[in-house]
Amino acid sequence: MSRFSAENLTLAREIVSRYPRPKSAVIPLLHLAQEQEGWISEEAMREIAELVGVTPAEVRGTGTFYEMFHFEPIGRYLLNICGTMSCALMGAGELMHAAEEELGVRAGGTTDDGLITLHGAECQAACTEAPCLQVNYRYRFRVTPDGVRQLIADLRSGALSDEIPPHGTLATVRQHIPSDRAVGAVDPDVDTAPPAWIPVTVEGASS
Amino acid sequence: MTVETYPWAPGFVAGDRPRIVTSRFEHEDSHTLERYMATGGYEGLRAALAKPAAEVHEQVRGSTLLGRGGAGFPAGVKWGLTPEGVYPRYLVVNGDESEPGTYKDRLLMERDPHQLIEGCLIACYAAGLSRCFLYIRGEMALAQERVATALNEAYAAGLVGRDILGSGFGVDIVLHWGAGAYVVGEETALIESLEGNRGMPRLKPPFFPAAIGLYGKPTIVNNVETLSNLPFIAANGAEAYTAIGTETSPGTRMVAVSGHVRRPGVYEIVNGTTTFRDLLYGEEFCGGIRDGNELKAFVPGGGSAPWFLPDQLDLPFEGRQVGAAGSMLGSGAIMVMDSTTDIPAAALTLTRFYAHESCGKCVPCREGGTWLMRVLERVVAGEGTTDDLDLLLEVGQSICPGDMPHASSEALGLEATPFPYKMTTICFVGPSAYVPVHSALTLFRSEFEERVAPSRSRTRIPVVAVGGGQ
Ligand SMILES: Cc1cc2nc3c(=O)[nH]c(=O)nc-3n(C[C@H](O)[C@H](O)[C@H](O)COP(=O)(O)O)c2cc1C
Ligand code: SF4
Ligand code: FES
Numbered sequence: 277m278s279r280f281s282a283e284n285l286t287l288a289r290e291i292v293s294r295y296p297r298p299k300s301a302v303i304p305l306l307h308l309a310q311e312q313e314g315w316i317s318e319e320a321m322r323e324i325a326e327l328v329g330v331t332p333a334e335v336r337g338t339g340t341f342y343e344m345f346h347f348e349p350i351g352r353y354l355l356n357i358c359g360t361m362s363c364a365l366m367g368a369g370e371l372m373h374a375a376e377e378e379l380g381v382r383a384g385g386t387t388d389d390g391l392i393t394l395h396g397a398e399c400q401a402a403c404t405e406a407p408c409l410q411v412n413y414r415y416r417f418r419v420t421p422d423g424v425r426q427l428i429a430d431l432r433s434g435a436l437s438d439e440i441p442p443h444g445t446l447a448t449v450r451q452h453i454p455s456d457r458a459v460g461a462v463d464p465d466v467d468t469a470p471p472a473w474i475p476v477t478v479e480g481a482s483s
Numbered sequence: 484m485t486v487e488t489y490p491w492a493p494g495f496v497a498g499d500r501p502r503i504v505t506s507r508f509e510h511e512d513s514h515t516l517e518r519y520m521a522t523g524g525y526e527g528l529r530a531a532l533a534k535p536a537a538e539v540h541e542q543v544r545g546s547t548l549l550g551r552g553g554a555g556f557p558a559g560v561k562w563g564l565t566p567e568g569v570y571p572r573y574l575v576v577n578g579d580e581s582e583p584g585t586y587k588d589r590l591l592m593e594r595d596p597h598q599l600i601e602g603c604l605i606a607c608y609a610a611g612l613s614r615c616f617l618y619i620r621g622e623m624a625l626a627q628e629r630v631a632t633a634l635n636e637a638y639a640a641g642l643v644g645r646d647i648l649g650s651g652f653g654v655d656i657v658l659h660w661g662a663g664a665y666v667v668g669e670e671t672a673l674i675e676s677l678e679g680n681r682g683m684p685r686l687k688p689p690f691f692p693a694a695i696g697l698y699g700k701p702t703i704v705n706n707v708e709t710l711s712n713l714p715f716i717a718a719n720g721a722e723a724y725t726a727i728g729t730e731t732s733p734g735t736r737m738v739a740v741s742g743h744v745r746r747p748g749v750y751e752i753v754n755g756t757t758t759f760r761d762l763l764y765g766e767e768f769c770g771g772i773r774d775g776n777e778l779k780a781f782v783p784g785g786g787s788a789p790w791f792l793p794d795q796l797d798l799p800f801e802g803r804q805v806g807a808a809g810s811m812l813g814s815g816a817i818m819v820m821d822s823t824t825d826i827p828a829a830a831l832t833l834t835r836f837y838a839h840e841s842c843g844k845c846v847p848c849r850e851g852g853t854w855l856m857r858v859l860e861r862v863v864a865g866e867g868t869t870d871d872l873d874l875l876l877e878v879g880q881s882i883c884p885g886d887m888p889h890a891s892s893e894a895l896g897l898e899a900t901p902f903p904y905k906m907t908t909i910c911f912v913g914p915s916a917y918v919p920v921h922s923a924l925t926l927f928r929s930e931f932e933e934r935v936a937p938s939r940s941r942t943r944i945p946v947v948a949v950g951g952g953q
Contacts (some may be wrong), residue, residue: 294657296614297698299679303662307621328679341681341842342662352510356622360583361786362818364743364832397663398836399583399786400622403741403816404494413624417493421615447627451634451658457644459655462614464698467571473652474536474611 279323284312287450288327294453296461298328306345310444311432315346318400320345346443352388355379357424359396362365362403371407372396374421378428392431393443411436412443448452486767488748492594494586494739496748498767499906501727503735504711505751508594514629516636519597525642527717531605532650539609543713546722547733551587552577552668552706553785553814555802562610565701572701574612575677575692576603576710578619578626579661579668583786583836584816586749587737588707592619592626595711596633600643600656602710605717607654610703614655617675623659632657665840669910670704671696672842683842684910708737708815711719732801735825736815738762743776743821744769752800759783760796763819768799774820780926784813789889789902790922809888809899826930830923831859837916847882848913854878855916862934868940872931875924878916883906887921895926 280288288308293302305327309320316339318332325332339345357375359368372383375394379387386393402408405417409424416427430436441448470476487497491511507513507522519525531539544559565572576599580588590938591599599912603615619627627888634656637643645653659677666672667682675680676696696702712734714726725733732755739749746769750761762768772778780790789810791798798804802812820829857877861867879887883904891899906914924931 294655297678300659300677302679303676304659307660307662330679333675338679338681339662341683342621342664344663359832360836361782361829361832362584362747363744365818365820365824365829398839399581401580401584401586401589401620402494403584403586403818404739405586406741406747410622413622415493415625444623446621446660447506447631449628449631449635451631453644453655453657454638457638457641459614459645459653462571462573462655464571464700466571470568470570471611471613473608473650 279319280309281312284308288324292327294461296463299330299334301328302335303342306335306339307444307446310345311446312444314352314442314444315349317347349390350391350443351391352442353392353411353440354395354413355392355428356395356397356400356406356413357383358398358400358402358406360399360403362399363407366406370406370421371409371419371424374424375428378425392428412440413446414440486746492590494747494749495590496746496750496768498750500725500751500753500767501735503715503724503727504591504595504598504708504737505765507598508590513594514596514633516597516633516640519595522850523718524597525601525714527714528601528604528608528642529648531608531717532652533569536609536611539605539717542721543609545715546716546724547730548709548712548716548724549732549802550706551708551736551815552704553582553669553787555812558606558705558709560704561693562606562703562833564691565610566694570611571613572611572703572716573605573697574603574610574615574617575670575673575697575702575704576617576708577668577670577673577704578617578623579673580620580623580707580814581665581668582814582816583743583833584739584782584818585785585814586739586741587815588640588751589623589626591619591707591711591737592623593629596630597637598639598714599630599707600633602713604643604647604654605713605797606703606705606710608652612654612703612900614657616657617658618673618677619658621663623660627658627660634658641914646670657888664842665836666842666910666912669912672910673704674702681869683844719819728753729801731755731803736800738800738815738817740769740817740819742781742817742819743773743824744771744819745773746770755801758797758799758800759817761797762800762817769819772819772821774821776823778818779822779824780826781820782816782818782919785816786818786836787811787911787918788813789888789890789900789918790926792892792926794892795890798939806902807899809890809901825863826923826927827859827863827934830919831863833919834916836857837912841912841916845908845913848908848916851878851882852913855920859920862931865934867935868938869932869935871935872924872928875920876938879921882913882917883921887917887925889922889925892926897925
């Protein structure tokens with residue numbers, strides 16, 4: 277089911293070509309697979325392995341290190357409530373409590389309708405705006421327990437479905453490197469001459 | 484005195500101070516190429532390209548620009564550590580900002596992505612780096628989007644890629660993002676991650692990334708804020724930069740102050756002279772402790788830093804003096820605790836973070852961090868004994884043997900022990916799990932003692948890390 281779509285396959289090949297060593301594309305391609313399906317299946321990992329020329333086990337080995345990758349389906353919305361120091365000092369515990377109560381699941385769980393997965397999260401680099409949370413990695417700052425309840429109501433009613441894409445989509449703009457402007461991958465084994473703008477000294481060494 | 488905030492830059496607070504990296508934040512469209520060009524954008528790059536690369540490198544060396552990622556190493560010196568004649572060399576931009584308390588790189592990427600791109604180009608030109616990978620933290624969707632848009636604009640305008648501005652200098656900037664792992668912010672782990680591996684730090688020395696880095700080649704890893712200073716330096720010269728701040732800490736610095744203050748925020752401050760008292764109490768900064776409460780303690784440099792007391796308020800934000808006083812400036816993040824704070828519980832939020840983020844490569848960090856967390860959890864829950872307090876210090880000693888840095892306290896009759904500590908681990912994640920425990924226990928022991936029961940006459944109960952790694 278989760279073969280890359282034709283469009284994503286083209287994109288995946290373009291991403292691989294940006295790196296001198298294809299394995300560097302494993303994380304970007306896992307993100308692409310998660311964007312397409314909302315989670316990462318065995319089949320997706322097999323396809324990524326083929327695209328970058330490693331074994332599926334290596335793809336899984338890398339992927340499982342990182343918390344953002346999900347190897348089983350999760351909710352359409354991932355609600356991450358920060359619980360690190362600044363947020364904890366400013367009332368993160370109450371936010372989590374309100375969310376658990378409202379959703380009827382504990383942190384780590386997904387609602388029965390598959391809409392929302394609730395997670396405790398670590399510092400989100402918004403500590404001055406504590407307590408804060410992210411829905412599919414979109415921020416909400418200085419949140420109150422009532423604010424959490426309202427947010428959950430809005431997610432349930434679909435009021436935020438335009439603003440917040442389904443789980444898996446991060447940036448909605450992709451980098452595009454035009455081929456007539458690209459320098460190329462810069463192979464560590466091949467491109468060993470000093471770059472054009474670095475003058476070569478008399479002895480042949482460069483600065 | 485003016486204090487200004489902008490809805491499009493959440494948390495940022497402007498005042499009557501010199502601004503280098505946040506100079507465009509008052510414009511809602513500061514992230515666009517159009518605004519960037521209208522406000523001196525890419526002038527630094529033009530000035531740099533008009534000179535030989537070595538001269539630009541000298542200029543940055545002369546500016547004494549210090550790295551903003553945590554270690555405070557001078558950027559110009561780092562660039563000079565690449566082995567002579569070995570190419571290609573790579574630039575890896577560290578946009579993985581995730582140290583507890585730290586909030587500045589994300590703002591710089593969201594609000595002024597072109598400034599960062601220009602900084603990357605100047606660094607590549609000056610240090611002979613042929614390809615740049617810009618690694619943004621996975622959880623920062625908006626920063627990724629802004630940088631992607633800015634890169635697309637810059638490529639279209641001939642500012643990135645082949646033959647930039649007709650100078651013969653050319654470099655690609657490749658946007659890459661992570662997937663959630665704090666330790667990946669450590670530079671060698673960042674490189675591992677960029678190679679498509681699990682983000683575990685490499686043992687260094689002997690080989691630092693400047694010698695053997697990405698794909699085994701010389702690699703410069705610099706922080707987002709560090710690089711964002713380069714356009715100013717290239718356009719205005721090293722002297723304009725060193726005219727701000729002090730000799731050992733020139734320029735400005737972005738500092739996030741969070742926790743129990745009246746106006747938490749991100750401030751661009753004059754480096755080296757602004758004191759913690761200015762920051763916490765000054766009307767142009769945080770305006771005092773919330774609800775008129777007393778200050779109890781503060782973390783001066785991100786979650787990894789030993790804690791300070793009100794005794795240390797008059798220290799300036801300057802690395803050497805803060806080091807001598809028993810802590811570090813780290814990533815420019817202050818977390819403030821007022822008199823209502825439950826100290827053992829506050830320490831637990833940090834210890835849990837580092838225990839959770841251990842990559843598992845070193846035993847003292849993997850096992851010790853989890854032990855510390857579990858024992859502290861027990862103490863906070865009121866189920867600990869006096870023995871547990873000794874156990875915390877004992878486990879800590881296996882991660883950081885010998886004297887631990889800590890602040891002085893007049894009330895406790897404590898002299899400061901200067902930074903740094905010794906460690907048995909590859910990177911700072913292991914020690915960072917212990918630092919909050921040690922600070923809290925050293926400076927607020929009575930709060931722990933109130934919490935625990937006298938040691939029952941039991942032999943020490945071993946703490947078993949159930950379930951292994953996180
Ligand atoms: C556990 C750990 C996490 C780190 N996280 C970051 C980070 O998120 N961002 C960053 O720029 N530097 C981080 N650093 C510091 C980097 O290893 C490196 O020193 C820095 O990126 C170099 O850039 P600079 O010289 O411009 O400061 C971290 C270091 C350690 C040990
Ligand atoms: S100290 Fe911890 S995080 Fe760092 S390398 Fe060792 S086990 Fe990994
Ligand atoms: S502690 Fe919650 S964002 Fe930093």
